[in-house]
Amino acid sequence: MTADRAPAVFCTIVPPHVLDKMSGSADAGVSGAARRTLEQDALQRTRRRLTTVIGATGVTGAAASDRPVRTIHDAKHQDALPGRKVRGEGDKAAEDASVNRAYDALGATFETYLKAYARHSIDDAGLPLVASVHYLQDYNNAFWNGQQMVFGDGDGRIFLDFTLPLDVIGHELTHGVTQYSANLDYFGQSGALNESVSDVFGSLIKQFTLGQSAEQADWLIGAGLLAPGVNGHALRSMKAPGTAYDDPDLGTDPQPGTMTGYVSTSRDNGGVHINSGIPNHAFYLLAAELGGNAWEQAGQIWYDTLTGGTLSPHAQFADFAAATAAAAKARYGEGDQYRAVLASWSQVGVTPAAPSPDSAGLPRQQPGQPQEA
Numbered sequence: 001m002t003a004d005r006a007p008a009v010f011c012t013i014v015p016p017h018v019l020d021k022m023s024g025s026a027d028a029g030v031s032g033a034a035r036r037t038l039e040q041d042a043l044q045r046t047r048r049r050l051t052t053v054i055g056a057t058g059v060t061g062a063a064a065s066d067r068p069v070r071t072i073h074d075a076k077h078q079d080a081l082p083g084r085k086v087r088g089e090g091d092k093a094a095e096d097a098s099v100n101r102a103y104d105a106l107g108a109t110f111e112t113y114l115k116a117y118a119r120h121s122i123d124d125a126g127l128p129l130v131a132s133v134h135y136l137q138d139y140n141n142a143f144w145n146g147q148q149m150v151f152g153d154g155d156g157r158i159f160l161d162f163t164l165p166l167d168v169i170g171h172e173l174t175h176g177v178t179q180y181s182a183n184l185d186y187f188g189q190s191g192a193l194n195e196s197v198s199d200v201f202g203s204l205i206k207q208f209t210l211g212q213s214a215e216q217a218d219w220l221i222g223a224g225l226l227a228p229g230v231n232g233h234a235l236r237s238m239k240a241p242g243t244a245y246d247d248p249d250l251g252t253d254p255q256p257g258t259m260t261g262y263v264s265t266s267r268d269n270g271g272v273h274i275n276s277g278i279p280n281h282a283f284y285l286l287a288a289e290l291g292g293n294a295w296e297q298a299g300q301i302w303y304d305t306l307t308g309g310t311l312s313p314h315a316q317f318a319d320f321a322a323a324t325a326a327a328a329k330a331r332y333g334e335g336d337q338y339r340a341v342l343a344s345w346s347q348v349g350v351t352p353a354a355p356s357p358d359s360a361g362l363p364r365q366q367p368g369q370p371q372e373a
Contacts, residue, residue, distance in 0.1 A: 019038050073085050078135075138154070162225065325338065
């Protein structure tokens with residue numbers, strides 16, 4: 001990202017409402033780690049706003065190629081980023097499992113976007129992929145800050161190491177893809193779409209890497225992240241929103257799967273992590289109906305929508321639904337794919353918005369188009 005490009009918003013995998021619930025736990029170990037994580041997340045959001053004002057510096061683009069350029073750092077439980085470099089592209093595996101998982105996951109994300117969608121890295125122009133592990137002490141989150149990935153180790157009581165789930169890493173890096181393409185505002189329905197797109201491609205990256213069909217996939221986000229003894233399967237379920245966890249320390253998964261459960265709130269940027277369950281479920285329904293490998297037809301429609309150039313940064317669910325229908329029609333005609341897209345949105349209670357006069361066609365993304373904070 002060069003200095004003349006606006007930075008992305010600060011995006012985390014664990015929603016604030018989960019950390020809020022944990023911060024009230026009677027277990028001092030759980031509540032303390034949650035409060036420290038919330039404080040650090042608030043600091044990171046302030047840093048992103050300041051960077052917006054003074055201009056961003058950091059990673060720069062590279063020549064687009066079919067090979068990633070990865071660099072992993074060890075933050076050594078501090079907040080100074082990126083930390084000490086511990087593994088570069090092509091280096092042998094480190095002794096630290098977190099370093100190796102981060103390295104492999106960055107590569108899996110790069111490979112999925114390249115092989116499935118002919119995209120060269122996050123910005124489609126060869127952007128180097130940078131990550132830091134062991135961020136702070138007992139930090140219960142992972143995030144994309146507009147320039148790099150950052151992973152906490154978790155507190156070991158509720159959350160494990162955040163490099164464990166591949167879809168978490170794919171989710172956060174996809175915030176970077178959105179940053180350089182559709183540029184969806186991180187508030188309200190556009191923010192929920194931003195989160196949902198990251199869940200969709202995070203899941204697809206895991207499915208592509210494991211060779212899973214839509215039927216074989218678990219459609220969970222963050223499976224393997226919750227510590228033993230926590231009553232839950234993951235952070236979110238695309239197949240059955242609202243069923244990912246039900247635990248005294250975490251609370252009950254609040255995600256709705258249809259518009260009848262839509263949550264109006266001023267918290268979490270207007271409920272971006274909660275209402276994302278609705279477009280998440282629409283994508284799952286589409287992928288299940290089309291069958292086969294979800295990254296192919298269903299994923300291609302969502303990718304065309306994200307990078308097609310027709311979405312407003314303020315897009316609402318109805319706008320996104322209309323754009324996916326247009327993308328399906330443009331690529332596949334008015335056949336099974338188009339009808340399945342319309343049906344999936346109908347099942348979650350979203351009616352596609354009427355097309356605007358200038359919305360014909362799907363011009364491709366301009367490489368390097370930035371996100372505005």
